[in-house]
Amino acid sequence: MTEHAILIRNMNKYYGSFHALKNIDLEVKRGERIVICGPSGSGKSTLIRCINRLEEHQSGDIEVMGTMLDENVDHIDEIRREAGMVFQNFNLFPHMTILENCILAPMLVRKIDRVEAEKTAMEYLARVKIPEQASKYPGELSGGQQQRVAIARALCMKPELMLFDEPTSALDPEMISEVLDVMVGLAEDGMTMVCVTHEMGFARQVADRVVFMADGQVIEQAEPETFFENPQNERTKTFLSQVLGH
Amino acid sequence: MTEHAILIRNMNKYYGSFHALKNIDLEVKRGERIVICGPSGSGKSTLIRCINRLEEHQSGDIEVMGTMLDENVDHIDEIRREAGMVFQNFNLFPHMTILENCILAPMLVRKIDRVEAEKTAMEYLARVKIPEQASKYPGELSGGQQQRVAIARALCMKPELMLFDEPTSALDPEMISEVLDVMVGLAEDGMTMVCVTHEMGFARQVADRVVFMADGQVIEQAEPETFFENPQNERTKTFLSQVLGH
Amino acid sequence: QEQGGRLKTVLDRGSLLCSGHNGSFLGFAEVDDQGKWKGLDIELCHALAAGLFGTSEGHLEIVPISWAQRWPALQSGDIDVVIKVSGWTQSRDTELNLQFSRPYFIGAFQAMTKTELGVKSIAELDGGTICVAAGTSTELAAATYLQSKSIKVELLTFENGDELRNAYYDGRCDAYIEWAPSLAAARLDAPDGAEAHVILPDVIDLEAEGIVVPEGDPKWLDVQNWMLSSLWFAEANGITSENVDEIRANPPSATIEKFLGVTPGYGARLGLSDDWAYNMIKEVGNFAEIYDRSLGDSSPYGLPRGINALYSNGGVFYPLIVD
Amino acid sequence: MPISIFGAIRKKYFATPTDIVVSSILAVLVLWLLANVIDWAFVKAVFGAGRRDDCLAAEGACWSVIASRWRIVLFGLYPFEEQWRSGVACLIMVIVAALSCVPYFWNGKRLLGLWLSGFAVFYVLMRGGFLGLTPVFEQNWGGLALTLFIFAAVCILGMPMAIVFALLRRSELPWISRTMGLIIDTIRSLPLLTIMFTFAIVSPFVLPDWAVGDKLYRVIVGYAIFFACYQAEIIRGGIQGLPAGQEEAAKALGMGYWHRIGYIVLPQAFRNALPPTINQIVITFKETSLVTIIGFFDVMASGRAASGTAEWSFAHVEVYCFVALIFFVFVFSLSRYGAYLERRLGVGRR
Amino acid sequence: MLAILKNRHVRDTGFQAGFVGALVILIVALVVTGKANLEAQGLTSGFGFLERSTGWRISFSLIDYTTSSPYWLALVVGLLNSLFLGAVSLSFATLIGVTVGVMRTSGNGMAELVGTTFVEIFRNVPLILQLLFWYSLLLSLPAPREVEPVLGVFAFTGRGIYIPGLNITGLSAFLIVVSLIAGASVNLWLSTAERFKTVSVAVRRKWKICLWLGVAIVVFAITWWGRLPETPFFTIPEHRGLNYRNGIRVSPELFACIIAISIYGAAYIAEIIRSGFNAISPGQGEAGHALGLSRWQIFTRIRLPLAIRIVMPTLINQYVWLFKATTIGIAISFTDFFMVVSTAINQSGQTLELIAILMGGFLVINYSIAWVLNRVNDAIKLKGTQMRI
């Protein structure tokens, strides 16, 4: 068992001829909580999606939980099982109830029997504070509730690592905090987390490290204190002044 | 030639059993510029659409430019020729170029020959500051440009009276001013205008009178000064505090 | 297919796949009120099945099939034999790799027209319109005849027998060329009565209708030929479905004794049971009976035998020698 | 503001002078047509079995032919004494079709189970050969039962094919999707008749003997492939209507290809594609009538056989009307149901 | 080794090779079996038979055809007949369909009722039944002897419909239609193509005048060249003997096909048109009203053009589908392409070759229809990104 949850070395990603990620190096230790930020189009989503192979990278190495992300299909499956992901648009399955959303993957992928899976699911739904919605359909929930279900669904797979891609950016202001609360709770329980977000308050509160990206490159990494109080790079400064200025 | 551009007396309008306009009385003199405002659903659009018979009223009299709006189809045609209208959603004809949009009605309705109609159209397009777009299609223009074309199209019929139904409410903020500029120019040239809008700045600047509607009734009419500084009615006050509060 | 293949295939299968119709063809293949096939062609199918298996009951499948599909269906094995009023033409015989049995029905092509037109011969139809069935040898014969006699008429073709007849009744054409049996049937059946129509005497052509089997299968062809011959033999010798048991019990001659399978040989040579002819006669009767039920006096058509009678009655058919 | 009934009628039919003229002309036309049809179909018509001679004399319709020969139209060549089986089988098919309109059955497994079991009962009942039921071979099936059989078989066979085609068509592997696209486009631009014709006539030549099978089944296979190509495009449309995030979310949960397809993509795609699917099924049912041209004894052919006898050969229009009515009842109710579904889904769409 | 099998690229390549390979093998196997089976039956394969003379008639032909014409000519006759039937009936279907579609969205209750009834009846009964029905109806018209021509020039008889006509060959009539369609297409191209945007309207109008002059000359030339020898150029039907002479006779088979396909197609097209009209936002009509346009002007200048643009893609599919439906003509023996091929199979036994020709023919025709219509669609579709209409 390696001590690294994620290890990215010299990774490059192209969309056609567009160089979306340039020589990315990133290490995430087990139990570490990383916040990635940066201007729009800087490649944050792309990076996080490369980690569980929703996008394919072209060169360099990615290792997740000690498994090398290569062309071997078993490795890809392995990594996806270990990394839970939460999207900006929730992406709940609208034709299934909340509970079914949560038990589907454990039953199919982890081969857990239904009773067991439901038990786990109800636990996590309780944890994100919506156990009473279990038999509703996603369309009947508010955005904030849906995002919490999405988190619970990912947790039901008992991942070692959680990836968040702007989990609050599609939400109305009053719902953002209820989702962030859940994420803070998760962080406090010691989950390894990589989180793309513009919620700087959240970054300050829970992040072990903030990674700043621009133009497909990692420009700066630092602990939140240092990052917010004393950014080194010009780009970072401009960005922070914009984001915090609001 | 009457001195009234519009004369509405005791007019009522029903949608089925819903009483949309209640005992409306309204006079608009030639050259006068009226702004109508009021909360959503108060019947502003309905009122303005009754004036050129896009909606039929059930009782009371409407007289436009001295022509009585009754069942006589010639009267309706006459009034529609004299009253230009600009809609919230522009409603340009997407299968015709800008120029064709502008010359269609003059040619068909006023029987003006093509060369003449194109000359007039280009004049008005120049006036709304987009002569260079004449051969493009509406789909190729921005919203603000489209709305200016819609104004030019209405002007090409050389109407005595212009009706505006929230001409800026479907526009992005940066486009609103370019449309309002055109309208201010029009007002300065002495065009009779009836304008439904929530742009209070515009109302202050050009309106001779502001009409406030609520629940299908005209609640209050006053000069802009009086209306904004010293509203009489409770409803007006609440409304103004909301609108100006933003 | 190897030699004798089709006979063996049929016997092994235990049932005969015979051609039917997608709709009906008056007198030859129709459906009665109970949904059962009847008509001359169908009776021959029954005869064949009875000969092969002792009885057609449970051993005969009438496969509905359209005109256009009979050859491909035969070649592909969808059906074993085409008994579907098919004329024996050279191109069919040679290019299509079909083999015809001896004819079992002779149809003279004639024209029927309305009495009120007062027309006496086909030549007088010049300038008119004539209806004819599409893609059949009728069409070809009519065209050739009209061409050779320089008669200028318009030929209209129809795929379907019903359509064709109705077209004529409805005045769609002045005359209607078909082989005589159909004409007679149509005339008797005319909505305005038989008297309103007259069959012109000109014989445009003769068509000999045979049973069709694939080429290169002589044993299967033999069965067809001897089935037909047996039906005529029975007729010539007065053997009917009524009296066949009686005659078999005390055969008047050694030939008949052999024919009915009392003494062996008649069937074995064909690869059939020796009493096959008996079974056949027992079930469907001799040719006269079949004809009578389908087209003759016992049918609504009442078509006289004419040329289709045995040679002894002025017709052209004759049994082969049973030895 | 009260509006009188006359007012409503006036508004709807006679609002403007043009409306008055149009309405009046149309009304006269409709009444004239209606009067003629009623006159022919009822007033001057002959009812009751076996009244051929009355028919010949009458000016109106001869419904007598239907009274005498309706069983042929419905059951075709099926043995007379056994026709109750054919009738029951048809009824079962109708019930199955009706049941699949009940939302309870709207999931893959139940629908499949319903149709398969319904179809199996249909087949066993028709074919017989057990429990003292005499065997009746396919050649003797006919009329409505044959039409329903072909229709059901085409749907049951075609639907899974359509799914496979659709999945291959949108495969990420370019050669597979391109080849499948070519096949689908080619088959879609051929007339159904030529496909049926080819499968009926040509396939025996190009298939090895053991694979040939009965002509009926060959044509069904051909029709099913044709159906599948159309339906595949419909399903593909349904899949494309899904947000990309659905598949990604499933991937991120570690679900494999078949799980994603089976649990996430297809159930939603079918829901999206329901209205066009019903439309396609309606068309399929109607076009089943084409098999008569390639020599089957379906309800069209049996209709023609019903009037194709010396006795009744003048009464074909009446038989056509009867057959048309049969089709109309089936097709109209199906398409109405489709329209209802479309509205329902349209309202519920978020 | 196992690792290689787990490699995604290897797998992908494997799947693709497997799929395409299996398909190729299947096709090869079918062809080989087919050849073997046919040889076993002693049938010669190959396309040599196309040169042989047919020996059968074709009742309706646009070009010269006799019983001694070769097979390929018969096939051409069939193909032309199919195209002819398709062109005529699709035109009528469009005409009727648009009318009914408009009726259903007209706001006149009576028109809506009639339109709805029309669509529901004709969409819900199989085409083949409708065809047989119209055919029986046409055949039950009285015989020519008993028919007095309507207006002195149109005779509706059980033997066909007689209309006045030019005495020209069918082929030249066909060519005239083709040149008119070509003229219309070029016209459309001139008025919509991007590259002529810069040319002023007046100049374009001159071009169009030249274009139509050219078309007129071509049409006239074709007409002249295609005159039937020794007949007057223009004739009207008249009684002669048992039949009508002169004028143009439309056979009941053709006429029934045209009616059936037009009406069946119209029912479908009407639905498409209706959905197109419903998709237009009411604001478009209101804008027209506000400008003082009349109802008719709004309809012809705004709503109809918009509706057509909206439904064009759906219509294209519908046209291809309807063209395929013309094969139904075989049910009443209209000698279209399919009927000719079917007869040819029956007469020559060259099953495989003829089926290949049949499919090839339809593929070419349908791809051409789709291609042409898609060009039209590209030419007229709404410009720009804003698709809200």
Ligand SMILES: Nc1ncnc2c1ncn2[C@@H]1O[C@H](COP(=O)(O)OP(=O)(O)OP(=O)(O)O)[C@@H](O)[C@H]1O
């Ligand atoms: N599928 C794709 N094809 C081509 N280019 C893409 C694709 N997805 C993203 N890009 C480009 O890659 C760059 C990085 O995109 P990415 O979505 O990772 O940005 P981001 O940092 O997540 O931005 P945001 O904050 O807006 O989500 C952008 O310039 C984007 O246009």
Ligand SMILES: Nc1ncnc2c1ncn2[C@@H]1O[C@H](COP(=O)(O)OP(=O)(O)OP(=O)(O)O)[C@@H](O)[C@H]1O
């Ligand atoms: N076609 C219609 N049928 C029935 N009710 C209608 C119709 N159009 C408008 N109404 C109703 O009439 C009332 C007045 O509508 P109107 O559109 O005139 O309001 P408005 O003042 O223009 O509001 P907004 O600021 O939202 O445009 C509303 O309650 C509305 O629901």
Ligand SMILES: [Mg+2]
């Ligand atoms: Mg992003």
Ligand SMILES: [Mg+2]
């Ligand atoms: Mg409004």
